Structure formats: structure tokens, C-alpha cells
Amino acid sequence: MNHFTRTSRFTARPGLTLIELLIALVITALMGLAIGSMMTMVGSVSERDRTERAALLRAHAGQVRLRAYMDPALCVLQHDEDDHAAVVWLYDMNGAEAVNLTELRLIGVNDDGELTVEWVKFPENWTELQLIAADLTVPAGSDFAGAIALQRGLGYTRTTTLLTGVSDAAWTFSEKTPPESSRVRLGLTLESGDASFGALYAFGLKDHAQPE
Numbered sequence: 599m600n601h602f603t604r605t606s607r608f609t610a611r612p613g614l615t616l617i618e619l620l621i622a623l624v625i626t627a628l629m630g631l632a633i634g635s636m637m638t639m640v641g642s643v644s645e646r647d648r649t650e651r652a653a654l655l656r657a658h659a660g661q662v663r664l665r666a667y668m669d670p671a672l673c674v675l676q677h678d679e680d681d682h683a684a685v686v687w688l689y690d691m692n693g694a695e696a697v698n699l700t701e702l703r704l705i706g707v708n709d710d711g712e713l714t715v716e717w718v719k720f721p722e723n724w725t726e727l728q729l730i731a732a733d734l735t736v737p738a739g740s741d742f743a744g745a746i747a748l749q750r751g752l753g754y755t756r757t758t759t760l761l762t763g764v765s766d767a768a769w770t771f772s773e774k775t776p777p778e779s780s781r782v783r784l785g786l787t788l789e790s791g792d793a794s795f796g797a798l799y800a801f802g803l804k805d806h807a808q809p810e
Contacts, residue, residue, distance in 0.1 A: 653790040657797040660713060660761030664784070667703055667715055668801040673808055674769075674776040675702075676742045682707045682767035684776065685742040687809065688717075695810045697736045704746045705760075706767070713761040713786070718749045738777075738809045763789045780806040 667686060675697065676685040683706025687697055704716040720732055732754075736745050749755050766787040771779035786797045 649790050649793055650795065653788050653793070653795040656761065656763065656790070657786075657788060657795070660786070660797070661799050663760040664705070664713070664799060665801070667705065668782065668799075668803070670805070671703075671801075671803055672805055673803065674771065674779060674782055675738075675809070677769050677771070677776045678706075678743060679769075681743075682769070683743065684769050684782075685746070690807070694735075695807070697738070697742070697809045698733045699736060699745060699749060700733050702736070702742055702746055704743060707764050711762065711764050711789070712759045713764050713767070714757050714759050716746060716750070716755050716757045718746060718754055719756040720754055761786070761788075765789050765794065777808050779803075 667688065671686045671688055672690060673687040674684050675687050677683070683704060686703045686705060688701055688703050690696075691701055692698060699718045700720075702718060705713070706716075707713055718733075720729055724732070736742060746755060764786050768785045769776075770783045770785070772781035773779040776782075780803045782801045782803065784799045784801075786799070788795045788797055
């Protein structure tokens with residue numbers, strides 16, 4: 599009798615092993631789902647990090663290029679909020695405290711989402727007398743952007759791109775008017791893939807001066 603009982607207990611174990619196997623399979627499947635979800639999340643975070651890093655590098659490159667024009671600038675002469683553009687008096691080449699066409703720089707965002715700088719550039723084969731005659735003085739308070747547009751129509755401007763993938767731009771100034779301001783800020787919205795990132799640049803015009 600005791601022998602029969604021990605045998606019965608021994609033969610019952612395969613049933614328990616099958617249940618344990620099923621439980622182990624369920625646990626393994628759940629662990630696989632958890633690991634898969636975790637890997638998907640990690641991959642998503644890594645992609646977002648790469649996108650943010652790329653946008654940060656672009657923003658830094660744009661700042662370095664823009665500073666080449668804003669740091670030595672004497673004055674922001676004009677601001678067009680609708681076109682997200684500003685006209686900068688880069689230097690007083692003649693020392694006459696007056697603005698000449700070739701001293702202007704138009705900084706703005708074009709229809710292709712590019713932050714660009716445009717300036718007047720006369721033909722290389724012109725004589726010195728021709729260059730002096732064409733480099734007109736633009737009085738204070740003039741439509742400086744219109745003066746550049748006129749030269750553009752004649753084919754006498756050049757443009758370089760500082761930053762791409764810009765969807766919005768906004769200039770702010772330390773004083774009531776741009777010419778009075780010795781501190782300027784430019785806020786940009788940069789597009790990178792399906793994401794948008796903000797960039798804010800601040801500039802101090804250390805040699806600030808207004809034209810006569």
C-alpha cells in the first residue's frame with residue numbers, strides 16, 4: 599500500500615512539469631514583449647536626441663556666421679517685421695558718418711527658408727571713378743531695403759546663405775527704434791525633420807553709431 603502511494607505521487611509529477619512549462623513560456627513571452635517595447639522606446643529617444651543634436655549644431659553654425667556681420671556692425675538702420683528682415687550698416691568705409699550703398703547688409707529669411715545676407719557688389723571691371731560714382735550716399739531715414747532692391751534689379755547685388763531650414767524669424771531691439779538700439783536679438787524657428795526648435799541670438803553693437 600505504501601509502495602502504491604509512492605508510485606502514484608511519482609507518476610503525478612509530469613502533469614505539474616507541463617503546467618510549469620506553460621507558465622515559463624508565458625513569462626518568456628511577456629519578457630520578450632517588455633524588452634521589445636523598451637528597445638523601441640530607446641530607439642525613439644536616440645532618434646530624438648540625434649535630431650536635437652543636429653538642430654543645435656545648425657543653430658551654432660548660424661550664430662557664428664551671423665556674428666561675422668552683427669559684431670562689427672555700427673547700426674541696424676531698418677527693420678521689416680513682415681519680411682523678417684533687417685538692414686545693417688556694417689561699416690563707415692569713407693569715414694563720412696554717412697551710409698553708402700556698399701556699406702549696407704540686408705539680413706532676412708527668403709521663401710526657401712534660408713537666412714541670407716545680401717549686399718551691393720558692383721562689377722569687377724569698373725574703374726575706380728565708376729565705383730565711386732555708383733556708390734551713392736543713402737540719407738538717414740531712407741528706405742534702405744528699397745535701395746538694395748533697386749540695385750538687385752540692376753544685377754548689382756550678391757547673396758550668401760547663413761542658415762537653412764528656418765520657418766520663422768523675429769527681431770527685437772533694446773530701444774524704441776532699431777537705429778537707436780545698441781543691443782539686438784534675433785529669434786529663429788528651425789525645422790529638423792518633423793520637429794521644430796527655437797534659437798535665440800543676442801548681439802551687442804560695441805561700436806554703435808547712427809548716420810548723420
